[in-house]
Amino acid sequence: MSVSPSRILRNVLREEAFYFFTSIGNYTGESASSLEEFMNKIKEINIKSLEFHLYREDFEKWIAQTLGDAKLADEVRGVRNLKFVGNALRDRLYNVVSKRAKELKGGHSASK
Amino acid sequence: MKIKGQALALDDLDWRILQLLQEDAKQTYTEIGQRLNLAHSTVYDRIQRMEQQRVIKKYGTLVDLEKVGVRHITAIMTIFTEPKESEEIAQRLTEFSEVSEVFTSFSEELVIIAKVVATDQAELHSFIAHSIAPLPGVLRIRTSIVTKKYKEETLPTVPNYAPSKSRER
Numbered sequence A: 001m002s003v004s005p006s007r008i009l010r011n012v013l014r015e016e017a018f019y020f021f022t023s024i025g026n027y028t029g030e031s032a033s034s035l036e037e038f039m040n041k042i043k044e045i046n047i048k049s050l051e052f053h054l055y056r057e058d059f060e061k062w063i064a065q066t067l068g069d070a071k072l073a074d075e076v077r078g079v080r081n082l083k084f085v086g087n088a089l090r091d092r093l094y095n096v097v098s099k100r101a102k103e104l105k106g107g108h109s110a111s112k
Numbered sequence B: 001m002k003i004k005g006q007a008l009a010l011d012d013l014d015w016r017i018l019q020l021l022q023e024d025a026k027q028t029y030t031e032i033g034q035r036l037n038l039a040h041s042t043v044y045d046r047i048q049r050m051e052q053q054r055v056i057k058k059y060g061t062l063v064d065l066e067k068v069g070v071r072h073i074t075a076i077m078t079i080f081t082e083p084k085e086s087e088e089i090a091q092r093l094t095e096f097s098e099v100s101e102v103f104t105s106f107s108e109e110l111v112i113i114a115k116v117v118a119t120d121q122a123e124l125h126s127f128i129a130h131s132i133a134p135l136p137g138v139l140r141i142r143t144s145i146v147t148k149k150y151k152e153e154t155l156p157t158v159p160n161y162a163p164s165k166s167r168e169r
Helices: A035-044 A047-056 A058-067 A070-082 A086-110 B012-023 B029-036 B040-052 B083-094 B121-132
Strands: A018-023 A026-032 B002-004 B007-009 B073-081 B099-106 B110-118 B138-145
Touching (some): A018 B121, A026 A035, A026 B121, A035 A086, A047 A058, A047 A070, A047 A086, A058 A070, A070 A086, B012 B040, B029 B040, B083 B099, B110 B121
Antiparallel strands (some): A026 B138, B002 B007, B073 B138, B099 B110
């Protein structure tokens, strides 16, 4: 079942947001309530947090289960398989998410 | 036991009875009386009064989870909060079964310190990420997982707190 771009791009409830941690139980204070916000956080969040969540598969689970975007979840899984760390990981992840966000926004505005 | 203003003042004997109850709350009045050279009726009266006045809040059981093979981890969370939300967050924490103790503290910043018990690290993380981090007013969280416990008592040992006879004079 395909999910509409507007649904994927929506703002989720506070309890459904993505909360960025750097390790078990260590919350950075940063969260994302939408794909747009998630994309922007990728640029600025502590790199330890990106590495922590990517290799726990947290990003792909949130994207698939909360936002409902199976396609982006698959692409994020692909990034994980590259086993990047540091800024190479940040850049690759940002590219994948921003490309998909642009695609969804295009579809979203075209469908209006 | 006397009432001084709003506080209840325990005498030396009350404190000694409390100390013995903390060592073993299953002791009989007679056993406590024998150890303190008191009639069991005196011990009974004093314990009754302390229970009625809620000085003794409850009798509990400390379970050794290791011994029964229950997989668990204990963690100490330090939660940094917006000052005006601190009280509310502390109250909310008391409602979670995973949280066994909650304190507020002020040093450089207002923080809440809470003890959490979970079956493993994955459950601990999930609990903090899904139940604690989303609470309004939570700014950030630091969590330390306990690796070894050296002491566990419900209260500090009584002699440090009890008014000694010399101080009472």
